[in-house]
Amino acid sequence: MSLCVEVSKKGQDGREELFTINMGPHHPSTHGVLRLFLELDGETIIKCEPIIGYLHRGVEKLSENLGYPQTLVLSDRLDYIASAANNVAFCLAFEKLLSLKVPRRARLIRTIVGEMARISSHLLWLATHALDIGAMTVFLYCFRDREWLLSIFEKICGARLTHTYVRIGGVRLDFTEEIIEELKKFTEVFPERILEYETLIDVNRIWLKRTKGIAVVDPETALNLGLTGPVLRGSGIPYDVRKFRPYDAYDEVEFEVPVGKNGDTYDRYRVRMLELRQSNRIIKQCLEKLRETEGEPILAEEAPDLLLPTKVREPEPKPHPKKGFIFTGKEVPVIPPGEAFASIESPKGELAVYVISDGGTNPWRLRIRTPSFVHISAMGELAKGHMVADLIAIIGTLDLVLGDCDR
Amino acid sequence: MEKLLTELKELFSNFILEQKEKDVPTIVCQREGFLKVVSFLKERGFKHLIDLCGVDYQGYKAEKISERFGVVYHFYNLEERLLLRVKVPVPEDDPWQYSLTSLWKTANWFERECYDMFGILFKGHPDLRRILMPEDWEGYPLRKDYPLFLSPEEEWKGYKEFLKQVRGER
Numbered sequence: 001m002s003l004c005v006e007v008s009k010k011g012q013d014g015r016e017e018l019f020t021i022n023m024g025p026h027h028p029s030t031h032g033v034l035r036l037f038l039e040l041d042g043e044t045i046i047k048c049e050p051i052i053g054y055l056h057r058g059v060e061k062l063s064e065n066l067g068y069p070q071t072l073v074l075s076d077r078l079d080y081i082a083s084a085a086n087n088v089a090f091c092l093a094f095e096k097l098l099s100l101k102v103p104r105r106a107r108l109i110r111t112i113v114g115e116m117a118r119i120s121s122h123l124l125w126l127a128t129h130a131l132d133i134g135a136m137t138v139f140l141y142c143f144r145d146r147e148w149l150l151s152i153f154e155k156i157c158g159a160r161l162t163h164t165y166v167r168i169g170g171v172r173l174d175f176t177e178e179i180i181e182e183l184k185k186f187t188e189v190f191p192e193r194i195l196e197y198e199t200l201i202d203v204n205r206i207w208l209k210r211t212k213g214i215a216v217v218d219p220e221t222a223l224n225l226g227l228t229g230p231v232l233r234g235s236g237i238p239y240d241v242r243k244f245r246p247y248d249a250y251d252e253v254e255f256e257v258p259v260g261k262n263g264d265t266y267d268r269y270r271v272r273m274l275e276l277r278q279s280n281r282i283i284k285q286c287l288e289k290l291r292e293t294e295g296e297p298i299l300a301e302e303a304p305d306l307l308l309p310t311k312v313r314e315p316e317p318k319p320h321p322k323k324g325f326i327f328t329g330k331e332v333p334v335i336p337p338g339e340a341f342a343s344i345e346s347p348k349g350e351l352a353v354y355v356i357s358d359g360g361t362n363p364w365r366l367r368i369r370t371p372s373f374v375h376i377s378a379m380g381e382l383a384k385g386h387m388v389a390d391l392i393a394i395i396g397t398l399d400l401v402l403g404d405c406d407r
Numbered sequence: 408m409e410k411l412l413t414e415l416k417e418l419f420s421n422f423i424l425e426q427k428e429k430d431v432p433t434i435v436c437q438r439e440g441f442l443k444v445v446s447f448l449k450e451r452g453f454k455h456l457i458d459l460c461g462v463d464y465q466g467y468k469a470e471k472i473s474e475r476f477g478v479v480y481h482f483y484n485l486e487e488r489l490l491l492r493v494k495v496p497v498p499e500d501d502p503w504q505y506s507l508t509s510l511w512k513t514a515n516w517f518e519r520e521c522y523d524m525f526g527i528l529f530k531g532h533p534d535l536r537r538i539l540m541p542e543d544w545e546g547y548p549l550r551k552d553y554p555l556f557l558s559p560e561e562e563w564k565g566y567k568e569f570l571k572q573v574r575g576e577r
Binding site for chain 1: 429430431454455456457458460462463467468469470479481485488490492511512513515516520524537538539540541548549553555
């Protein structure tokens with residue numbers, strides 16, 4: 001923990017001695033490289049200013065210099081805990097540009113993969129959130145089940161975390177019988193597992209004291225701060241992109257959108273726990289529907305090739321002084337010019353992709369609106385007046401991933 | 408949606424330059440009347456500002472764009488489930504735009520990022536600093552004339568100083 005303490009005296013009432021403390025960027029409970037600039041009166045937070053950018057990799061700039069399918073690989077590295085969801089968001093935007101129709105089987109598979117990503121993300125959130133607050137056992141239980149999901153992912157596409165599984169116009173590989181059976185087994189066992197976690201912390205007195213009444217957001221402020229996903233729903237606004245602007249196969253399946261009442265850390269925890277059950281329900285329904293579409297295609301016929309055609313690359317005699325060895329020749333228009341906006345309900349909130357095409361092989365501009373970025377911007381507001389120890393709970397409840405935030 | 412668009416056209420005919428029906432209903436708005444249009448939209452239920460981003464159109468050939476920069480907003484109406492895109496052209500020689508921080512707190516960081524990446528100034532922003540790049544960074548990375556790779560002479564000062572420090576100590 002890097003602590004730089006600075007004491008400034010503001011002796012108006014004689015008691016005010018404000019501490020200025022840097023928390024992070026290498027603090028274990030900031031879940032990455034988040035730096036918080038704190039002004040403290042004793043242990044009470046007067047001002048909290050998050051400082052980000054330590055994990056900035058310039059995904060938006062890089063995407064402008066890569067082909068459309070190649071940007072999907074970068075999307076994995078945004079929110080690396082739920083990379084399938086990011087892939088879906090990118091593909092939806094590109095498909096809108098191409099006006100592609102994705103086959104039903106592919107849409108069902110995407111829904112399943114998206115919900116699997118949600119479950120694995122929520123499990124990791126619960127594990128680390130509980131660990132930060134002091135409950136070690138939950139961590140082990142959650143990782144046991146997350147491991148199972150990751151091994152299913154491995155069977156689906158060969159990768160455990162950064163699976164570029166979804167591609168423009170469909171998915172890369174079909175589900176085999178073995179995967180369907182394994183997933184079925186998972187959905188049968190999982191509801192009992194959720195009960196296991198809940199018995200550990202749901203009525204645990206320490207858990208309740210650490211989470212109830214912490215970082216309360218009323219619905220009006222939550223919208224104003226731009227909060228989305230479980231954080232917004234914890235405040236009682238049932239905004240879920242899956243219901244409001246259905247994509248993939250979400251209009252075919254039945255599920256509920258759980259909402260909280262008080263808008264505190266405990267309600268957001270409850271919302272996520274209920275969401276786990278709904279995700280499980282969605283996977284179950286989709287698996288049944290997969291049986292109906294046996295043997296149907298998983299890729300649209302007009303889907304672009306993974307390597308978009310470009311002019312034959314002429315070897316450059318020496319690297320371009322500004323651009324290195326990046327191909328600078330003329331490109332054949334493949335993606336029609338225009339713009340497209342697609343947003344999905346990623347496990348952390350609303351993930352929106354806005355892409356502008358000029359008709360070339362590379363996006364002209366690719367804008368990614370990530371939930372973590374907005375949630376961190378709201379942290380200063382949420383942390384005001386709380387104790388330093390509660391800050392750990394607030395970081396946990398917002399479900400931050402710094403890769404998602406800094407891009 | 409159509410009702411709203413016609414209403415907008417009647418009320419703000421001076422400011423709204425264009426209306427387009429793309430994948431999302433789009434209005435192109437002058438920055439002079441922008442704040443009026445947006446406060447009207449917020450009163451009409453567009454309470455969720457999904458996104459705010461800058462765009463650099465230098466060398467864009469697919470469509471004729473009058474100004475080099477643009478700021479693109481996406482608003483969402485939760486009750487009526489409407490999505491609206493508002494585009495504001497920003498000229499190159501005078502890159503500024505009105506800030507939305509008084510209406511949406513979430514605009515604060517979005518605008519800082521837009522300033523960081525494109526150098527568009529936001530009037531009325533309480534704390535316009537770089538956010539993703541280091542504070543002493545030079546240039547605006549997402550502009551089209553900013554190169555993908557820099558030569559060693561043009562590298563960021565902070566990195567060079569860091570290297571000097573490390574090598575000097577050894």
